[in-house]
Amino acid sequence: MVKIKKYLVDGFAATVEIDEANTVSETITHNITNSNMGSVDEANLDPVANPVIPGENTFEKWQKIHVTAMGGSSLINNLKVWRTGALGGSAVHVTNARTASYGGAETFATPVDTDSTVADQTMPTSEPATANLGIGGALAGELDDVGSSDYLVHQIQSDAGDVAGSTSTMNYQYDETA
Amino acid sequence: MAKHIDGLTGKVFNSEAEYLAHVSPVTGFKPTDIRHQGKRGVLIAKNALKRSGSLNKKAEADLDKAYVELGGKAPKKRKTK
Numbered sequence: 410m411v412k413i414k415k416y417l418v419d420g421f422a423a424t425v426e427i428d429e430a431n432t433v434s435e436t437i438t439h440n441i442t443n444s445n446m447g448s449v450d451e452a453n454l455d456p457v458a459n460p461v462i463p464g465e466n467t468f469e470k471w472q473k474i475h476v477t478a479m480g481g482s483s484l485i486n487n488l489k490v491w492r493t494g495a496l497g498g499s500a501v502h503v504t505n506a507r508t509a510s511y512g513g514a515e516t517f518a519t520p521v522d523t524d525s526t527v528a529d530q531t532m533p534t535s536e537p538a539t540a541n542l543g544i545g546g547a548l549a550g551e552l553d554d555v556g557s558s559d560y561l562v563h564q565i566q567s568d569a570g571d572v573a574g575s576t577s578t579m580n581y582q583y584d585e586t587a
Numbered sequence: 588m589a590k591h592i593d594g595l596t597g598k599v600f601n602s603e604a605e606y607l608a609h610v611s612p613v614t615g616f617k618p619t620d621i622r623h624q625g626k627r628g629v630l631i632a633k634n635a636l637k638r639s640g641s642l643n644k645k646a647e648a649d650l651d652k653a654y655v656e657l658g659g660k661a662p663k664k665r666k667t668k
Contacts, residue, residue: 421649422632424621426594439606440594440618453594477607478619482636585635587646 423485423585424478428557430471433519444470444579446565450520456574463498464569469520469528474542474558474581484586486551488542488558491533494577499568502532506541506561514546514559525564532563536582593618621650626659 426440429452438452446467447459461467476485490506505515507530515527533541543559544550550559561581591600595613600606607618616623621632633650636642655661 421621421629421653422636422646424619424624424628425631425635426618426624429594434589436590436592437603438592438594439603440623442594452592478621480621480632482641484639485635487638583635584638585632585641586639587636587641587643 422480422587423476423482424480425485425583426475426477427581428473428475430473430517430560431520435517439475441472444472446470448522450522460574461565461567463567463571465567466522466524467565467567468522469525469562469564471515471517471520472561472563474561474583476552476555476557478555479553482585482587484551484553485583486544486549486586487540487582487584488544489537489540489580489582490542490561491536491580492577493534493580495575496565496577497567497573497575498571500571500575501566502563503528503566504530504532504561504563506530506532506563508537508539508541508548511541511543511548514543515562517560522564524566525562527562528564536580622653622657626654626657629654629657629659 429438429441431450431452441452443453445454445456447454447456448461449459450468474488492502496502503525505512505528540548542561544552591603591606610617611623614623621628629650633642636646651662
């Protein structure tokens, strides 16, 4: 008797990855392994090799929550992003994510290390009460098929007196309806 | 045309469709298979379904099976009186 295992692509749950866009060409790195921030516009960068001079900013990160398959589920929504863990010194972490007066979906622009004009909110340091990253330009937006969230834009702005970096955790959360 | 890069391997694809169709040499699964995200991805999916109240028995059993296939420990069975 020959046993044949059959794995269904749709049948578990939705598959979700975090993508990042870099350079003027909007090159997409899928399923990034980290959100390290530093002095170059690169995904999965080495922060030790690309440190930030005190008083200067990291390059912006332009990232998306990307559903690559629905896996039999019907809906992905209620996107929340936040950071847990302290930053070094007096650095601040800014973002476009917000729970109210959402600015709509940002159109990609080459990431900069000057003060971000897009990321003008403070990154939450605990789970927001409601969605703070949109889909289709709206916080109440939903995905019922493969696709991506709006761009999450964030940047760390260091202080001239900062003497060390830090390690913290970026949280990307979504709700899924079977 | 924008390039698409696999974050795990650095391999460059000409399109998102090509990226989604490839079998990862790291995980052995396509990016469209939840097992490509590993045990952590399976747990993330379970929690995402729990938050909407739609983690039914079948979905939980399927995800637990995937978790074990990926090398995770089988969940403890609840004792019934």
